Amino acid sequence: MKWYIAKRILWTFVAVWIALTFTFALVTASPNQGEMQAMMSCATSGDDPAECREQYRERQGLDTPVTERYVNYMVNMATLNWGWSDSRSQAVIPAILDAWKFTAQYAIPVLILSTLIGYGIGLYSAYKPYTVTDYAGSFVAFFGISIPNFWFAIVLIMLFGVNINALPVYYQSGIPLEYGWISVKNFLQLVLPITVLLTASLAWQMRYSRAQALEQMNQEFVKVAKAKGASQYRLMIHHVLRMAAVPLSTSFVGSLLAIFWSGSVIIEQIFAIPGLGYMTYTAIVEQDTALILATTLLTVFLAILGNLLEDIAYVVLDPRIDYGNR
C-alpha cells in the first residue's frame, strides 16, 4: 500500500508536468495577441511592422529558443512566479491566495452539508422506497436539480434580504477582517449563498446515494443482517453505506469541481463574493491570460490530487481492494 501511494504521488508529479507542458505548447502555438497588436500599432504609425515584431519578441523574451523558454516557464511555475493579473492589478499567486478563502468559506460547508444531508436522505429513501418520505425526498432533489441557481438566489435575496430584511443582500469582504472568518456576522452573510449552492449539490448527492444504497439493499449480506435483527441505523450505516460509499467516493472530487465551476461562478457574481469563481469569470471575460492559465492549472492540480485521495479512500472503505501488487 505504501509503495502504491508513493508511486501514485510520483505519478502525480508526472501528470502535473504533462499538464504544464501541454499548456505551454498550447500557449506557444496560439497566436500572440500582444505581438499582433504591436505590429498593428507600428503599421498604423508608419513604422516597420516586422521590426516592431522583433522588438516585441525581444522585450517579451520570445526571441530565445523554445527550449530555453520552456525551461524558464517550468522554473517560473515551480517557483510560483505565475505572472501578473491585469484584471486584478495584482500578481497571480497573491490573487489566488486572496480569493480562495472567500470561496472555501462556503464551498467547504456546502460540500460537508450536502454529503451528510444528501447521503442521509438518500439512505433513508432507499430504506423506505416508494413511501411518502421517499417521494418528499425525491421532490426536494428534483426541485434542487431543476431550479436555476441564479433565479433561486435572486428570489432568496428579494425575500430574505429586501422584504424581510433578515439577511444581507451581498457579501461584505470587510466583515471577516473585522469580526473574524468564524463569526456570526460572517455566517449570516453566507446563509443565502450556502442555501442556494446546497440545494443543487444536495439533490445530486441524494439521488446518487439513494441509487447506490438501493442496489445494496437487495444484496445477501443485507438480508442476513436484517435476519439477525440489526437495527435500522446499524443496517444502513454499518452495512449499506459502507458498501455504497465505495462508488460514491469516486464522485467526491467531481462534486467539488462541479460545485466550483457550476455554482461558484454564479453565486459569487450574484452575491458579490470576491472568490475564485468570480475571479476566474472576470479573467475569462477580460482575457487575462495569466490568471486564466493559473485557475486552469489549479483545477488540474485539484483533480489530480483528488483522484489520488479517492484511490486511497477505496482501500480504507473496502479492504477487499488491494493495491499491494501494483
Add this chain to the structure above:
Amino acid sequence: MPSGNKRRKQQSDGDGGEGGLDRRRVMQYMAATGVAASLAGCNSGGGDTTTSGTTTSGTTVSQDEIPSGGTFIYGTTGNTNGLNVFRVGDGETSARAEMVMDLGYVRESPAYSDFLPLWFEDMTVEQPVNQIDIKLRENLQFGEGHGELTADDYLWCIDNIWTADWANFTYASEFTVGSNEEPIQFEKVDKYTIRETIPNSRPFFPYNEPLSYMFPIPKAIAQSYVEDQNAEGLAQDNAIMRATFNGNLGPWDLKRWSQQSVMEFERGEDYYLREAAANDDRVPEIFTEAPYFDEYHFQYFDKAQTARQALQAGEIDATFIPSTQVGSYEGNDSDNLQLYQNPYRSWSGYLGINHRANGWSQLRNKKVRHAMAHIYNNDFVVENIAEGRAATQNTLHPSWGPYAPDDPVTFDGSIDKAKELLKEGTSSDYGYSGDTFVGPDGNQVELTVVYQSGETDDLRAAYLKQRLSQVGIALNQETTSWTSLLSNYFAPGQKASGFSGTIGYGEDNTSGGPYNPGPWDEVVSGNSWDFMLTLGFGYGPLTPAGTIASLFGEKGNFNAYGYTPDENLAAMRDEAQTAESREAAQSTIQEMLLYLSEERPVIFEYNPYNYYAYRNQVQNIGESPPDSYWKMLQDRSSTRMFFSNGSSGR
C-alpha cells in the same frame, strides 16, 4: 477594455482633441450602453457655489449644522483596477483616482475664467488664444515625504513620463495640438506657475489643455522606472496603484482595497481645499469641513441587480439605475429612496452601420440608410424602449448642446417610405418578391446586428428585427462580449476579400489608426456584420468638431465604420478649431452636424439620461435634474459634500 462612458477630462469638456483622437483614447470615448453605470452620477449630485449646504428637501443647512461622520457606500458595477494614475485611461479609474487627488479646476460656464479653482488657483488665457498661464496653489503637498507639488513636478512628468515614448501614456497625444500634432510648449514661469504655448490661436484650446486633468507622480517614485524605461514596472508599483503619495491633494485617502470587492477611503485629515475655502471667496464655504463622511466606499457588484437590491435593503447608499428600471423607483416612497436624473450625458447611442466590404454593400447608398432611419425610428426607441428617459438625436450632438442645429433632418418612421427608398437606393438586382425583399440570388436579404446582450440592447435589437421584417428583410441577432465587439467586429484588421495590395489611404498608404487602417474596400473586421448596437460615442458638447472628424472623417481615427463622406470633415474641423473665436466657429460646426444629419452614416438615435438612486438619508445630492450642463459639471465635487441626516445607521 470595457469602459464607462465618461472621462477624466469631463470637467474641461474636451472634444476629440484639437488634432483629433488617437488610439489610446478609444477607452475614453467608446462606451457601451450596458456599462453606462459610471460613477458620474455619484459625482454629479449636489454642490454649488453657495456658502451652505442645501438638503434634498430644499432646506438650507448652515455650515455649523451639517452633520458629519458615518460611511457612504456607493454600489458600482465598474472594475476594481486600483488608483493607477499612470495608467488612468477610462472613466472608472479616473473617478477612483479623483477620490484621492483633485483636478486642476471645475469649469462653471463656457467663459474661460469661470471655474471653481481646485489645484489651480488661477488660469489666465491670453488673447489671441495661444498662451495659458496656470498658477498652482501654494499649500499642495505630496505625502510620504515627497514634498510640495510645484511647477517642477509637472514639467518633470511632462518630459519624462507623459510624453515619453517608452511610457505609452494614455493621454500623451493631448500634449499636442492640431492635425499635425504640434507639441504644446511648457515652461516654468516661477515656482508655482506654468506657461502653456501653442503655435496659433485656437479658441477651444482652454477646454482641452491637458494639465488640468493630469496627476503628477513624485519624481522619487518614478525616477528608477524612468531610467530603466520600465513602463510595466511603473504601472505595477504599489505606490502608484494605491496612490499612497496623495498627501493633502484629495479629500480621501485609500484605506483598504479588496480586489473585485471594495475600495474603502477614509477622510483625508489635511485636505488642502479646507484651507482654500476659508481664504478664497471662489471656493464655497461648505468645503471648509468637507468631506462630511468618515469613510467612502466603492462597493463592487458584478450584477447591477444585486446593487439595486442592496440599495432597497438599505445596505448601500447610492447606485446607478438603468433608465429601463427607473419606473419602479419613481414615486415609490416605501423604498425610502430619492432619484437623481442627469439629462446632460455627453454620450450618443446609435445604430452603427458597416460601410466596409464585409457589410451589406447597399448600406453605402444614402437612400438605403435613409430607409433604415425610417425603419429604426429613433422617436419610437426614445418613447418606448428608453421610456422617454432619453433625448432624440438626429446628428452627433445633443439637443441641449450649444451647436444643436435648429432643423436637423428627421425621419418619421414610415414603412412605406422605407420600402420606396429601399427600391430606389438598392441596385437593380434587388427588389420585392411579394412582401419579401430579395437580393441578386433571389433569396430574402438577411442582415446581421451584433451587440452585447443587455436589457436595453436586447429590446433595441428586437425592435430592429421586427421593423426590418415589415419591409421584408430578415435579421440575424449576434450577441458577444464588449471586448469581442471591439476586437472582432468593430476594429478592421483583415484584408478585404479580393484585395491584395498594401492597406492604407492614398499613394503612401497612410493609416487612420488601428480602428481605421485603410479604406472600406481594403480592410475589414474579422467577423462580418451589418449593424451594431451597444457601442456609442462620448463627445464634448462644447467642441464637437474633433469628434465628428475622428468618427466620420474618411481617415478619422475611429472611423472603423468605413464611411466615406463627400465632404472633407477633417478640413472643416481644422477650420473650426482655428477660427478667431468660438462664435466664429459656430457656422462651420453646425454645417458639419447638418451634413451628418442628412448623410446618416449611422442611424442617430438618442442620448440617454443617467439615473442614480440615493437613500433618503443622504443629503445635498443636488437638484434633480440639474438646471444646466454647467450645473452638472460643477457637481463633480459633490461627493465630498454629501452628508447624512444621521439616520442611516452606518
